[in-house]
Amino acid sequence: MPDTFKNNVSEFLTGVPFFTEVSRPSLDNLCKSSKTETYLKNESILTKGDVGDSMYVILEGHVKVHEGSHIYCFLKAGECFGEYALIDDQRRSASVTTVEKTNVLIIDRKNFVNLIKTDTGFANGILSVLIKRHRELDIIQERLASSKKAIEIAHSKMSGLINGAMDAIIMFNQNFKIILTNPSANKMLENDDVLQRNVLFFFDDDSADLIETIVSNEIDNNTINQFLPQIIKVIGSNNTETLNEGTISKYGVENEYYYTLILRNTEDRIRAENKINQLTNQTQYLEEEIQELTSGYGIIAEDQSMKTVLNLIHQVAKTNATVLIHGETGTGKELVARAIHKESDRSDKPLIKINCGAIPANLIESELFGHEKGAFTGATASRKGRFLLADKGTIFLDEIGEMPLELQPKLLRVIQEGEFDPVGSSETIKVDVRIIAATHRNLKTFAKEGKFREDLYYRLNVFPIEVPALRSRGADVVLIAQEMANQFSKKMGKLPMTLSEADRSLLINYNWPGNVRELQNLIERAVIVSKNKILNLQSIIPLQIQEDTKATKPIADKIYTAEELSALEKSNIIKALKQTRWKISGENGAASLLKIPPTTLASKIKAFGIERPV
Template identity: 70%
Template sequence: MSKNLTKFLSEIPFFSEVSKKSLEHLSNNIKEETYIKNETIFEKDTIGNSMYAIINGSVKAHEKNHVYGTLSKGDCFGEYALIDNETRSASITALENTKVLKIERQQFLDVMKTDNGFAQGVLAVMIKRHRELDTIQERLASSKIEIENANNKLSGLINGAMDAIIMFSNNFKIILTNPSANRLLKNDDVLQRNVLFFFDDESAKIIEGIVKSENNKKAVNKYLPNIVKVIGSDDTETLNEGTISKYGNDSETFYTLILRNIEKRLMAENTISLLTNQTQYLEKEIQELTSGYGIIAEDINMKNTINLIHQVSKTDATVLIQGETGTGKELVARAIHKESNRNDRPLIRINCGAIPANLIESELFGHKKGAFTGATVDRKGRFLLADKGTIFLDEIGEMPMELQPKLLRIIQEGEFDPVGSSETIRVDVRIIAATHRNLLEFSKSGKFREDLYYRLNVFPIEVPALRVRGNDICLIAEEMMQQFSKKLNKPIQGLTEEDKVLLQSYNWPGNVRELQNLIERAVIVSQNGIINWQAVIPNNSLNDNDTTTALNERILTIKELNALEKENIIKALKHTRWKISGKQGAAELLQLPSTTLASRIKALGIERPI
């Protein structure tokens, strides 16, 4: 037993430098003790007078529930109690049934006094341990410097960050902020204050909800689901986006909130959105301007309309343009805006009859995110786009009754509420409306608000139908022919007197818009620069008698007669391939003497094309 015990002691680190002979002196009076599972061998802060070496089993070194480590067969503990009277630094409890050797202090000191070899061996172990401690201290010192450098770098990173960084405990007490956070919170003394106090109610609920919902997770790192509003100590409000992170352990948990002020970005995005929308509208304006034909007027009816445009343009009066579909009411509205003092601002157009009833309110007044299904972002309405400018409400008679009070409010008070918002927006907008309906009769039948009609009808302008504008039909047609000829790269001959009579004799139910479409089609189907107007004008067979009657009843001037004669001779010459006399010549076709025909060709300046 003594040899086995000596061998066991020699394998214990504390006695590793002691000779076996000296260990035999120590083992003479060593006791064995056994402890059952969960039995405490000694407790922290008690005075120790013995050391222990584990023969079998295992123990834990701990302080209450915190475990420093575990020891098993061949390990020893409590050895410093052999040489001092200090209290135990930790409690030792058996993890299972455990057998130990117990070495009393007095027994240890007696061997130290009587056995120099034993004392030298223990001293060598102690010296070795102290050297190891010195090495550890050196490493700790080096690590301390590295930690300090890392802390300095981390502090520089946190303090230099443009984003606000706020660290708070699980009871929402602020424990750390960087300078950006202090500037955001408008307070340099926020430590230990409740972080939720610096947010509006909705934002505070978002942060509190995240902390509570993630309470059981060891680590969290996520974006805030919504923009949060920070309220500074001076009541300044700012909108921020951010992230929240959770760190810690079972005993201590803290959260890091990183916030970025996005008000400038939101303002920039709103400006970009506004400018983008305005650009889109202006691009459409330019496109229509470049493909339009302006207002051509020699007829007295249209000249009166232009005089009214000049009279009202420089004012801010609301204008109601009335006229049949396709008469050019939009051209009139554009002319008013162009001559007005608002011409440096946009003319925003909307066709009240072309937008579904469930969307027109949002289109006019805008909406807030989430106001209805599909409203995923805020939208600026056309009235806001038209601020300081002009809005043209085409087909105003088609506006739903439920929206008419909102329009009346804008006309009277210059303000409106976007869909889904309680915020009132004020605008300075000039309103020009247009309709092909009789709004007064519409209002009397209950299909249009009478008070709105009178507010719109401050300055009425009637655009005459194309069929009553006389020679304007031909002037507009000539202008359109030149435009489409250039656009389609197809040279076109001008209108003849017969062509003009045909154009003026047609009723033009679609007015200028119908004329535009007809001219484009005529240029497309033209052959060798000649348009067959008889085939192009709709329902021409129904108008043949009217055309013949118009030709027969109309008194032509000498100039018109010469033009007709010249055109007729050219047709005959083309038919005979410019053969004047002889059989199947132009003179025979015209039933004229060849000398007379030659004389008229010279007089009318007719030359054969090369």
């Protein structure tokens, strides 16, 4: 090798990683014992399987390392290949072919070993490079070990996710061969040995066609991820059929693609939905019945006077206005208060009731506002008052007209300021309470007589509601009596009772001084003494009617219009049908209950347009 060329090659080798630790004089010695050779484009330098005896350093040009048509990598100037031939005579593991005209330095094993033995600087340099490479290899191995552990953890997590899924997960390749399933899929397919089987064999024809079509249409797309547009019918190995909804996705690289099918059995969900729908329909039907009967609050209101009360309840319920309910004893003032609370925004908070006329005057303050321990004789412990218990909710002050006059300023303070002091305490407590009061007294008259604070009356009377007496509610008394009779009959284990025409007449004509409470007591008594499903009120009410007639002026009978009579008859027929579960004829049918021929009842049902709820 000419000296000038040798010097150039020696200088070039100082930049080659394999010789970076070798001194320049030692590189000169290496060049003296080595030779250069030039290869044309596409010329073979090494062939796989040849016995190796030299390493090569690319001085100029470009080569490829390959096995047949498969290329492992490309090498350029400054890179080496064939180093293992310096220490053994194993056969070449790959072929090397030039990509362009290439000039290489060929280092013979014999000369390399000789330099290691005779040139200490060369040996030290090569050894330093090898040690450095070994250290780098250790680092790479540590990283690989760490990566392997991370991969194992990730694989464990993925396996846990797939195997723990309640949905069936099926993965298959382009040939529809199953390559992975989870336990839920094996259970659905009724087979634990499905790998490499055709996934389409587990579907009915329509479902198999769908999956095959989706896969065929998405060949040109790298990825897909979509909901299946129709229900998939899976047929297990034991011929068990299941209906499923699901998704399909695609992943992979180049020409290797795989598909993931996730299926969820819809039968349990459909059964649950059907059950929910059934219960919802039943609940809706029952609510409609209750609504028809009670207007949603336990209040039976067919008469216009009571419908007006319900309208007032709707108007005031959503506000925080104080309400004063007035009506005779037993008219249902508490029922109205509960209806207001139920329809208000405070319905999820407590409704606290206190009867101001039923508590001794010396204890009512403590009941309302609470007391501290030792506040008075017998106060052995602190106690919360009703107003504090009703915080954020509603308090119902029944018989407010009976409240002691000296306590009324404290109530007025709660209404105006929303605060009070418990008995025996100097601490002021703030509350947010909606107040509903009720009385049978004429508070305005009481105020003029000095028996009730006038300012408190006006603060309570923000929204007055007058509950009509039972005698003023027309045919409502019949409807209420029939409902009470049904309830008491059920409670006492008796068959449903029926009101006769005579009973209806008695109910409507009686004055009802005790209102609904009196009616309740009389109906309960009538059910107790009744026989053969006949509710006979004539043995209970007549004497009271006569006594009431002697003591008071006769009350004119209410005259019903044709429209009112028709509505009353229709309502009565519907109640009879409901009571007999819509059975028209027969011993326990509605016709027998109404004491009319079944054909007559059928004609009336058709005429009134009565239809049985679904």
